[in-house]
Amino acid sequence: MADNGEKIMNKIVSLCKRRGFVFQGSEIYGGLANTWDYGPLGVELKQNIKRIWWKKVVYERDDVVGLDSAILMHPRVWEASGHVAGFNDALVDCKQCKSRFRADHLIEDTLGIHAEGKSVQELTEIIHNNQIKCPVCGEVAWTDARVFNLMFKTHQGVVEDSSSVVYLRPETAQGIFVNFKNVLDTSRVKLPFGIAQIGKAFRNEITPGNFIFRTREFEQMELEFFVKPGEDMEWFEYWRQFTMDFFLSLGVKKENLRLRDHSPEELSHYSKATTDLEYNFPFGWGELWGVANRTDYDLSKHIEYSGKSLTYFDQEEKRHIVPYVIEPSLGVDRAMLAILCDAYREEEVEGETRVVLGFHPDVAPIKCAVFPLFKKEPLEELARKIYHDLKKCYVVEYDNTGSIGKRYRRQDEIGTPYAITVDFDSLDDHKVTIRNRDTMQQDRIGIDNIKDYLRDKLGF
């Protein structure tokens, strides 16, 4: 990571901890490596991201329905999907310092070439032929690359034998495929249609890191969009563009987003075309949202393994078909990190640095703050009344400690778009001062107009 990128990441991580966005997991026990807990503001930010995604992908459309399937599934699901045999990453160890790396990442980071999808033999050769140095100790002393299955295995019930093995799902998608028929039979959906789901996924990543970018437990927002074969590439293009538009609509800067198409060698075994929406994180470009044309691979495999008919009767053609599927898959935690990184800025104001999270109002954890100018009655009484009244519509915070300047800074730092100050004049003229986070401009408005004002400015 470039020095500046590392500095910015450190600032974001420390802000997240200091203000209650993200805490180290199990911190009082020394922490469990690469686990993170979302604090009071983090959970709001995360919920907002999920709610916006659900609104855009499910509620605003008439061709997508929702689902919430179980994390633990029949082990045959993962045999059918190819995860038991093939959900592997290749790892290499440095014999000198014992550091462990994901082979494709080691190659990408040191040689700058994409190595995803290459065989262990190919990865081993590239590492040896290029005499890649260990990023930790600088030696060239690698083991051969070897595969490692990323699924977490556990046991269901009291007997721990091979018949009780279950996996923590490594993606939410398979829960959708196995419910394809249930949804078809109960929802009167017609092709093209999608099934959306938000939920936890688990991968025993070889090298987790970069804060909440890569963890072993994370959340996904996945859509499986079923289409007629032959219409798949059209829909692939549609969802590819959707991903970019989604983040632009949340105010994420265009120059920090790019769509990267996978080369034929990089494509997963099930995919006809894949594009990643990538974000320019402080540590470099990274995948945010993967869009894959999974063809009829998954449904066909489940037909084969379950013996059940997972077909769709095409009324026009009067025949059963196995639909193709386009999958846009977005990580909640990565989306949150991208939004945090994009929103973070430092500005010089009157000789002081102010830190701002310039969140789009839709994602901002707190929409408005209410301050009494002084900690005194009847100022507080009026301020509290305004606060309680606003709470019925928005997530609002009340703050009566420190100077007004300090209180503004505290709200800037957590991305609150508006702050209202109740002063002595408010008692007579029934007006308050409302201040915009970004322009720092202040308007004097009637107390009765606060809700209209906010609705107009926030857009909801």
Ligand SMILES: Nc1ncnc2c1ncn2[C@@H]1O[C@H](COP(=O)(O)OP(=O)(O)OP(=O)(O)O)[C@@H](O)[C@H]1O
């Ligand atoms: N370990 C993880 N931690 C956090 N989010 C993840 C993780 N793995 C995947 N995701 C999220 O789920 C989305 C879809 O998963 P997908 O299987 O396409 O990822 P992937 O290609 O394996 O990711 P990567 O190449 O970064 O390992 C990703 O775009 C990402 O946002």
